[in-house]
Amino acid sequence: MTDDYARRSYGEIEVGFGKKPGIVVVDFMLAFTDPAYPLGGAPLVMRALENTIKLLEVARRYGVPVATCNTAYMNEREMPYWKITAVRETFRHDHPSAPIDPRVYDPDYDLAVVKKGPSIFFNTGVADYFTKERVDTVIVTGCNTSGCIRATSLDSFSYRYRTIVPEDCVGDIEEQPHRDNLRDIGRRYVDVSNLDTVLAQLETWHRQNAA
Amino acid sequence: MTDDYARRSYGEIEVGFGKKPGIVVVDFMLAFTDPAYPLGGAPLVMRALENTIKLLEVARRYGVPVATCNTAYMNEREMPYWKITAVRETFRHDHPSAPIDPRVYDPDYDLAVVKKGPSIFFNTGVADYFTKERVDTVIVTGCNTSGCIRATSLDSFSYRYRTIVPEDCVGDIEEQPHRDNLRDIGRRYVDVSNLDTVLAQLETWHRQNAA
Amino acid sequence: MTDDYARRSYGEIEVGFGKKPGIVVVDFMLAFTDPAYPLGGAPLVMRALENTIKLLEVARRYGVPVATCNTAYMNEREMPYWKITAVRETFRHDHPSAPIDPRVYDPDYDLAVVKKGPSIFFNTGVADYFTKERVDTVIVTGCNTSGCIRATSLDSFSYRYRTIVPEDCVGDIEEQPHRDNLRDIGRRYVDVSNLDTVLAQLETWHRQNAA
Amino acid sequence: MTDDYARRSYGEIEVGFGKKPGIVVVDFMLAFTDPAYPLGGAPLVMRALENTIKLLEVARRYGVPVATCNTAYMNEREMPYWKITAVRETFRHDHPSAPIDPRVYDPDYDLAVVKKGPSIFFNTGVADYFTKERVDTVIVTGCNTSGCIRATSLDSFSYRYRTIVPEDCVGDIEEQPHRDNLRDIGRRYVDVSNLDTVLAQLETWHRQNAA
Numbered sequence: 001m002t003d004d005y006a007r008r009s010y011g012e013i014e015v016g017f018g019k020k021p022g023i024v025v026v027d028f029m030l031a032f033t034d035p036a037y038p039l040g041g042a043p044l045v046m047r048a049l050e051n052t053i054k055l056l057e058v059a060r061r062y063g064v065p066v067a068t069c070n071t072a073y074m075n076e077r078e079m080p081y082w083k084i085t086a087v088r089e090t091f092r093h094d095h096p097s098a099p100i101d102p103r104v105y106d107p108d109y110d111l112a113v114v115k116k117g118p119s120i121f122f123n124t125g126v127a128d129y130f131t132k133e134r135v136d137t138v139i140v141t142g143c144n145t146s147g148c149i150r151a152t153s154l155d156s157f158s159y160r161y162r163t164i165v166p167e168d169c170v171g172d173i174e175e176q177p178h179r180d181n182l183r184d185i186g187r188r189y190v191d192v193s194n195l196d197t198v199l200a201q202l203e204t205w206h207r208q209n210a211a
Numbered sequence: 212m213t214d215d216y217a218r219r220s221y222g223e224i225e226v227g228f229g230k231k232p233g234i235v236v237v238d239f240m241l242a243f244t245d246p247a248y249p250l251g252g253a254p255l256v257m258r259a260l261e262n263t264i265k266l267l268e269v270a271r272r273y274g275v276p277v278a279t280c281n282t283a284y285m286n287e288r289e290m291p292y293w294k295i296t297a298v299r300e301t302f303r304h305d306h307p308s309a310p311i312d313p314r315v316y317d318p319d320y321d322l323a324v325v326k327k328g329p330s331i332f333f334n335t336g337v338a339d340y341f342t343k344e345r346v347d348t349v350i351v352t353g354c355n356t357s358g359c360i361r362a363t364s365l366d367s368f369s370y371r372y373r374t375i376v377p378e379d380c381v382g383d384i385e386e387q388p389h390r391d392n393l394r395d396i397g398r399r400y401v402d403v404s405n406l407d408t409v410l411a412q413l414e415t416w417h418r419q420n421a422a
Numbered sequence: 423m424t425d426d427y428a429r430r431s432y433g434e435i436e437v438g439f440g441k442k443p444g445i446v447v448v449d450f451m452l453a454f455t456d457p458a459y460p461l462g463g464a465p466l467v468m469r470a471l472e473n474t475i476k477l478l479e480v481a482r483r484y485g486v487p488v489a490t491c492n493t494a495y496m497n498e499r500e501m502p503y504w505k506i507t508a509v510r511e512t513f514r515h516d517h518p519s520a521p522i523d524p525r526v527y528d529p530d531y532d533l534a535v536v537k538k539g540p541s542i543f544f545n546t547g548v549a550d551y552f553t554k555e556r557v558d559t560v561i562v563t564g565c566n567t568s569g570c571i572r573a574t575s576l577d578s579f580s581y582r583y584r585t586i587v588p589e590d591c592v593g594d595i596e597e598q599p600h601r602d603n604l605r606d607i608g609r610r611y612v613d614v615s616n617l618d619t620v621l622a623q624l625e626t627w628h629r630q631n632a633a
Numbered sequence: 634m635t636d637d638y639a640r641r642s643y644g645e646i647e648v649g650f651g652k653k654p655g656i657v658v659v660d661f662m663l664a665f666t667d668p669a670y671p672l673g674g675a676p677l678v679m680r681a682l683e684n685t686i687k688l689l690e691v692a693r694r695y696g697v698p699v700a701t702c703n704t705a706y707m708n709e710r711e712m713p714y715w716k717i718t719a720v721r722e723t724f725r726h727d728h729p730s731a732p733i734d735p736r737v738y739d740p741d742y743d744l745a746v747v748k749k750g751p752s753i754f755f756n757t758g759v760a761d762y763f764t765k766e767r768v769d770t771v772i773v774t775g776c777n778t779s780g781c782i783r784a785t786s787l788d789s790f791s792y793r794y795r796t797i798v799p800e801d802c803v804g805d806i807e808e809q810p811h812r813d814n815l816r817d818i819g820r821r822y823v824d825v826s827n828l829d830t831v832l833a834q835l836e837t838w839h840r841q842n843a844a
Contacts, residue, residue, distance in 0.1 A: 004253075008250050009249060009297040012294065014294070078533060081373055081400070083222050083226065084398070118399075119365070119369065123545050125538040125545050128791070129793070134652070136764070136765070151369075184358070184361070184388060289758075322707060334757060336756050339582045345556050370553055430806065431671060434718045505646045508642045576750075576784050579714065584714055585714070606813075606814070
């Protein structure tokens with residue numbers, strides 16, 4: 001199999017884990033996690049939800065900053081030019097599928113923002129929250145890999161965070177775009193990892209900082 | 212062939228051409244257009260370069276705002292966590308591969324910015340330039356489709372422009388990621404088009420505004 | 423009276439009214455408009471509230487985009503380093519003084535955002551909303567002139583809007599800082615105007631666009 | 634003397650010095666430091682230049698990140714709606730007054746950006762540079778207090794840095810606006826300090842980190 005990217009030095013340098021992690025949880029809203037809705041219940045998304053719940057249980061215990069979001073608008077006038085009918089019709093503040101799935105959201109701990117674009121960082125206060133916390137390493141979770149996870153990972157890189165994407169904490173409607181996007185970002189911007197590895201990194205980080 | 216995205220209403224709504232176009236030209240720097248350099252001379256990129264030259268010749272004649280860029284840094288301390296050795300070593304202000312290819316750049320007309328992340332909009336003045344010009348439709352050209360074009364298209368959508376990506380004016384190192392990314396963004400955020408269609412749209416727009 | 427600024431050409435060029443207005447309404451939250459709260463009820467702020475209500479009645483009738491905001495946080499961990507005790511203690515989502523004064527807010531028409539810094543544009547979607555609407559002229563209202571109005575006017579200028587500040591639609595705790603700040607921004611960035619002049623401009627704009 | 638701001642709890646909380654400083658140097662371009670130009674050579678600006686040179690000599694020795702800037706444009710089409718004739722006519726890339734004064738600029742050390750608005754943070758990469766460095770405390774120097782220093786201090790606060798403005802390292806054309814603006818920002822957003830205090834803080838910080 002050819003890989004002209006590898007030959008041209010893509011993916012050669014690992015990003016690594018820095019000194020202070022933060023976690024972003026992207027779009028685990030009922031629209032994606034409840035199969036009752038047109039975009040809801042894809043198996044890879046449900047797997048990501050389960051794993052993210054495990055990750056956040058540890059992260060909150062260790063004081064790691066967590067930012068979570070949904071995507072919702074006042075009306076169609078406010079929206080960007082979405083090409084997806086279900087998004088235009090249901091991503092509204094007053095729609096029953098708009099809230100973040102309560103299984104993955106702790107309102108007493110997580111910073112919650114309503115984002116308007118694909119990236120959780122785009123014109124929200126999430127990066128500012130992380131600046132005050134001196135976060136230098138962002139762990140990306142949520143859905144969908146070929147949509148808002150790609151966008152969030154890109155912005156995380158552009159904001160000059162070390163970025164880690166545990167592949168079993170992000171999900172998509174189909175597996176092929178999930179893999180394609182992890183390939184693209186893993187070559188350039190982020191370390192593609194998994195839940196167990198990230199949990200071990202948090203454990204090590206916590207021990208070093210508690211000492 | 213299954214397409215669970217189409218079944219869930221992805222790609223159903225066309226974006227369309229608005230009232231005032233602007234063009235962004237992403238990373239046609241010598242590093243990508245000159246085969247002497249490690250990332251340079253990929254056939255799809257050279258095709259995109261040829262077609263973008265044709266597009267810009269018309270755009271400048273019709274007064275369409277054009278923003279162009281390269282990616283360069285003072286030193287490695289300034290860089291985001293690039294995983295590509297060739298980027299870390301050669302994307303420097305003083306490197307001979309940093310300048311924009313003169314075939315595609317008119318310093319008397321184009322707004323040139325030095326970007327630091329994948330997107331031409333990320334912390335540059337390009338969106339502000341377009342705001343003053345009342346641009347509502349952004350045509351994306353340059354390289355690479357699976358890198359900076361994906362990021363630029365995403366930001367263009369998030370800034371709430373109508374976004375058009377002529378597929379023969381954007382290029383990549385290999386064809387598969389080129390296609391994968393056009394598929395992902397064409398489902399959600401942008402109209403994937405081609406040079407001839409965009410030239411015809413500019414012609415129509417110019418006639419209506421000259422009248 | 424000396425004025426070295428005028429001698430050095432400050433304030434010589436008028437900004438003017440463009441082709442599409444938008445209005446921002448800054449921080450008319452109960453904390454500032456209700457004298458029951460520590461920061462509330464300053465006379466200049468109440469005058470600005472009355473005048474902004476009149477302005478918005480016309481603006482909504484003519485379809486002018488309106489963005490309004492309050493400033494509120496989850497907790498002190500989320501806040502920037504405010505030096506004002508009353509802000510740290512009461513600018514919380516769940517505080518009774520957080521909501522926008524209902525006299526100046528139409529939830530069916532106005533885009534409402536919760537801002538985190540002094541400027542209504544800082545990491546909110548307001549500029550993106552205006553981009554889709556092709557706004558080129560921003561009219562600034564609200565409080566306080568020496569705080570969030572100064573910051574909002576600055577950002578409006580930086581986003582390259584034409585910016586108009588009707589001085590009787592913005593208010594402050596004391597008159598001197600109100601005047602000082604209008605002096606500073608009127609020299610550099612914005613046209614300082616008044617309600618009657620802006621109402622006449624909206625009338626003219628509406629007639630030209632209805633024709 | 635009345636002070637309704639103090640009575641309402643403005644200025645009660647000190648910001649303080651955090652764990653990692655960064656310095657921004659705003660607009661010490663020849664246009665402001667050379668009396669040959671229409672905006673140049675104001676005494677408070679020249680005092681600020683002298684003091685900033687002393688501050689930077691220490692800062693660079695201690696490895697403190699430094700970002701510096703000028704303000705320049707390709708042409709008037711690119712500019713925001715400046716009301717100052719001298720700015721419109723001379724703040725151009727190719728104008729002899731555009732370069733940063735070499736006495737205050739070390740091209741081998743300082744990150745230099747060309748900004749387009751009053752704030753050094755507005756759509757430049759400076760905040761991203763500081764994120765990678767884990768800066769949490771920004772020291773603001775440069776000119777003019779009632780213009781770009783006010784704007785930069787505001788953004789520094791909004792980005793959630795601790796912000797320190799040594800009043801003898803910032804200058805203005807006249808003294809009254811200089812004082813008015815230090816009053817406004819010192820009440821709300823920043824600690825107004827001076828060169829000697831900041832030098833002592835850097836000394837302490839360096840000793841603690843070298844240990």
